[in-house]
Amino acid sequence: MTYLPQPETEQIAFANVLTALGDETRLAIIGRLARNGELAMACGQFGEICSKTALSYHLSKLREAGVVHVRPEGTKRLVTIRRADLDQRFPGFLDSIIATAQHLPMPGEDGSEGDVA
Amino acid sequence: MTYLPQPETEQIAFANVLTALGDETRLAIIGRLARNGELAMACGQFGEICSKTALSYHLSKLREAGVVHVRPEGTKRLVTIRRADLDQRFPGFLDSIIATAQHLPMPGEDGSEGDVA
Numbered sequence: 001m002t003y004l005p006q007p008e009t010e011q012i013a014f015a016n017v018l019t020a021l022g023d024e025t026r027l028a029i030i031g032r033l034a035r036n037g038e039l040a041m042a043c044g045q046f047g048e049i050c051s052k053t054a055l056s057y058h059l060s061k062l063r064e065a066g067v068v069h070v071r072p073e074g075t076k077r078l079v080t081i082r083r084a085d086l087d088q089r090f091p092g093f094l095d096s097i098i099a100t101a102q103h104l105p106m107p108g109e110d111g112s113e114g115d116v117a
Numbered sequence: 118m119t120y121l122p123q124p125e126t127e128q129i130a131f132a133n134v135l136t137a138l139g140d141e142t143r144l145a146i147i148g149r150l151a152r153n154g155e156l157a158m159a160c161g162q163f164g165e166i167c168s169k170t171a172l173s174y175h176l177s178k179l180r181e182a183g184v185v186h187v188r189p190e191g192t193k194r195l196v197t198i199r200r201a202d203l204d205q206r207f208p209g210f211l212d213s214i215i216a217t218a219q220h221l222p223m224p225g226e227d228g229s230e231g232d233v234a
Contacts, residue, residue: 014217015138015141018135018136021132022134022138022139023136027131090217091213091216093214093216093217095213096207096210097210099208099209100207101131104131
């Protein structure tokens, strides 16, 4: 099984979380995950947001900052928001991010690429 | 009077705001401004956070993203958080940032420099 490094709850740094979220494509990924509730999503379900290569890059940024869990399962990778960890460390923050992220235009809708910069 | 460019309310982009805030020194500046309430602060009042050169750099990042207003007054520059604009665009977001920023250690307290990277 591939080892996917991610910080422990206490190691999640607020500045790193903000930097990881400071990208339209990553905000769209968070908005999509939030709309799916508590259910894990497979990488193939983000096809409307960006290419597979771009998704892999953006998910690694979110995972390394402690925003999402990425868990290999067979040939798939399942993604969830680390809601409990983020709510514990930064109360109210994730909800405010999701509230805004769900109302942003999808990357590309304004003519931009929404791909790896 | 020096022209200090900053986005109109409607031009403030969420990803840019998050990127600008994704830095320990800039979070400390926001925490310090928040503790000062609605009052503008002069650049000289941030001396415990970072050097004058670093402050100038960090304030420009916050200003260009639309997080703070920087207004020249005589030989001084007065800084305020753009609370009304941010609350209008991203309800609840600024409060969650301030709540966390006020509890973070000052840059340098953990041994890091807290200066321009």
